[in-house]
Amino acid sequence: MNILLISPSNGEFINHSKGKQTICVALPLLAAYTPAEHKVVIADQNYGDNVYLDDIDLVGISAMTPQACSAYKIADHYRKKGVKVVIGGIHASMLPDEALQHADAICIGEGDEVWPQIIKDVEAGSLKTIYKAKELFPMEKIPPLRHDLINKKRTTFSHSIIQATRGCPYDCEFCITSTLFGKKYRLRPVKNVIEEIKLAKSKLVVFIDDNIFGNLEYSKELFTALIPLKIKWAGQASLNMATKDEELLKLARKSGCIGLFVGLESVNSIKTEEHKISSKLGTSDLKNISEKIKKIISTGIIVQSSMIFGLDDDDAHTFEKTVSFLRANKVSLSSFCILTPYPGTRVHERMKKEGRIISEDWEQYNNQHVTFLPKGLSPKQLKDGSDWAGTNFYSMSSILHRFPANRRRLIYYWGMNIYTRLANLRNHGPGNVTLMERSKRKDWEKTCKNARI
Numbered sequence: 001m002n003i004l005l006i007s008p009s010n011g012e013f014i015n016h017s018k019g020k021q022t023i024c025v026a027l028p029l030l031a032a033y034t035p036a037e038h039k040v041v042i043a044d045q046n047y048g049d050n051v052y053l054d055d056i057d058l059v060g061i062s063a064m065t066p067q068a069c070s071a072y073k074i075a076d077h078y079r080k081k082g083v084k085v086v087i088g089g090i091h092a093s094m095l096p097d098e099a100l101q102h103a104d105a106i107c108i109g110e111g112d113e114v115w116p117q118i119i120k121d122v123e124a125g126s127l128k129t130i131y132k133a134k135e136l137f138p139m140e141k142i143p144p145l146r147h148d149l150i151n152k153k154r155t156t157f158s159h160s161i162i163q164a165t166r167g168c169p170y171d172c173e174f175c176i177t178s179t180l181f182g183k184k185y186r187l188r189p190v191k192n193v194i195e196e197i198k199l200a201k202s203k204l205v206v207f208i209d210d211n212i213f214g215n216l217e218y219s220k221e222l223f224t225a226l227i228p229l230k231i232k233w234a235g236q237a238s239l240n241m242a243t244k245d246e247e248l249l250k251l252a253r254k255s256g257c258i259g260l261f262v263g264l265e266s267v268n269s270i271k272t273e274e275h276k277i278s279s280k281l282g283t284s285d286l287k288n289i290s291e292k293i294k295k296i297i298s299t300g301i302i303v304q305s306s307m308i309f310g311l312d313d314d315d316a317h318t319f320e321k322t323v324s325f326l327r328a329n330k331v332s333l334s335s336f337c338i339l340t341p342y343p344g345t346r347v348h349e350r351m352k353k354e355g356r357i358i359s360e361d362w363e364q365y366n367n368q369h370v371t372f373l374p375k376g377l378s379p380k381q382l383k384d385g386s387d388w389a390g391t392n393f394y395s396m397s398s399i400l401h402r403f404p405a406n407r408r409r410l411i412y413y414w415g416m417n418i419y420t421r422l423a424n425l426r427n428h429g430p431g432n433v434t435l436m437e438r439s440k441r442k443d444w445e446k447t448c449k450n451a452r453i
Helices: 026-033 065-080 090-094 096-100 115-124 177-181 190-200 216-229 246-254 277-281 286-298 318-328 346-353 379-393 396-402 404-427 438-451
Strands: 002-007 039-044 058-062 084-088 105-108 130-132 160-162 204-207 232-237 257-265 302-309 333-338
Touching (some): 002 026, 002 065, 026 058, 065 090, 084 090, 090 096, 090 105, 105 115, 160 190, 190 216, 246 286, 257 277, 257 286, 257 404, 286 302, 286 438, 302 379, 318 379, 318 396, 318 438, 333 379
Parallel strands (some): 002 058, 257 302
């Protein structure tokens, strides 16, 4: 059979920047599980690939919520041609009845175990409507991704994606990870990870794990094994685990770590237990958080924070306070997200009960639109404030202000800051906020300075 594996476009934010875009991991993973007698084509629409091809016998689509509308459009196109379509990924796993209106079959949860069976059933003409693995897949059985099928354009930021672990114990209200992949870290044998990195033949690797520091003993083994490869790598980490062992952090740097994506989430909600934020940070004190941030940056590792606006205790001054804190602590990069009540999350369930969901247009569920009624802000204030934060943090004065602390990663710091600045200007408005009164601003700036080490 000719099998086409698709990751649909993310609505309005199609990038087509092949050297910087991270491809959907489900595509090369499913390709790896596909028997050799079948021909597989990978098409990532956000990556600029054509998703409408001829002579296809089976289409597999993996989609997150903001990709759902594009996924359904593509699926409907192929089904009209008589091609069998299977939809999986987060959105179909959370809303299977909706996805089934556009697919011959859906895959709920991890596809590792069921994808080979789906192929057999298509060949036998006995395709079922729903496939769901009986248990979480053993990490030692995960094969290397089909890196050879990924159409990569060579640029400074061209990279390969690697998965070493799955799962997350934090169970944040706004996140679906622990629901899909379990609340315990599952560890792939280090030797398997190293073998795949060698096969990928890339000098820049992005670990797509939710927390590459999740198991300190495993991380030590992995980082030690990475040193002889002489690669550069980036990954995600909780602030708490990344800074718990200073020697391990130095080992990460020695192994080639150039950057960590860290979920700070909020300067307001770190003491709020329902968001589990303080446990991820290891503290609810801003001074301690600052110490941890500095510890990472001083090692020569770029810190990209993730901030969420629209939490229930956010107000009109949250945006200015957030940017002030990040600038004061010389945070290398930051993403600014509007809280999004994704289907399947506890925040979606809570807001649904409270009657606060104002849109179920899935294309708007991309962390850049307001799809619910905030408590302390109007929807316009929330959108404008988020846009303002991105514009202000990536202003040239801010980039220059944060540079001295990040000078050890000059190329990556400047490259990613300028790239993100241009992306913000292209995709978002300048935004505006209600600035704090002079006295309150001075008090907050003093707090930030006292927090900074």
